[in-house]
Amino acid sequence: MRLVVTDANIIIDLAAGGLLEEVFRLVDFEFCVPDTLYVEELADQYGVLPALGLKVITQPAEDVDSVEQLRARFRGPSTNDLFALVLARSLGCPLLSGDRLLRIAAEAENVEVRGTLWLVDTLLRAGTVSVDRATAAYEAMRQDGSRLPWDEVDIQIQRWQREGL
Numbered sequence: 001m002r003l004v005v006t007d008a009n010i011i012i013d014l015a016a017g018g019l020l021e022e023v024f025r026l027v028d029f030e031f032c033v034p035d036t037l038y039v040e041e042l043a044d045q046y047g048v049l050p051a052l053g054l055k056v057i058t059q060p061a062e063d064v065d066s067v068e069q070l071r072a073r074f075r076g077p078s079t080n081d082l083f084a085l086v087l088a089r090s091l092g093c094p095l096l097s098g099d100r101l102l103r104i105a106a107e108a109e110n111v112e113v114r115g116t117l118w119l120v121d122t123l124l125r126a127g128t129v130s131v132d133r134a135t136a137a138y139e140a141m142r143q144d145g146s147r148l149p150w151d152e153v154d155i156q157i158q159r160w161q162r163e164g165l
Contacts, residue, residue, distance in 0.1 A: 009099055014116070
């Protein structure tokens with residue numbers, strides 16, 4: 001099972017698309033967040049996540065120093081996003097994020113970065129959702145104001161249709 005660290009915006013996109021429960025049914029992946037990110041950004045509205053399978057990981061005190069070092073180099077990402085990056089880097093696992101500035105920081109730190117499009121494609125290819133369900137989820141995300149690369153979403157949906165998924 002592959003561990004993946006996620007930031008809050010991925011959770012928000014998935015919730016908007018109604019895909020939270022489906023994500024935690026993926027048998028090849030286990031998802032986690034730093035405890036600070038969970039408490040400050042997710043617990044109030046998405047408190048059910050740990051029951052669904054989200055791991056909330058407490059980071060060691062030295063990770064605060066790592067976050068401060070990254071903060072000096074990367075001004076755009078939030079502190080909680082940098083905690084997610086530090087966690088992914090320390091665990092040697094991918095980071096799920098749609099935040100452009102966090103993605104830039106992660107790539108500079110040689111941390112593999114994935115996003116909502118990868119996750120929805122993974123759900124589809126695992127047989128967890130159908131093309132119709134994935135398309136409807138994207139439309140719900142669009143209506144909710146998700147800031148996805150909509151041109152790439154359209155290309156992804158067309159590819160799925162061509163492949164007969």
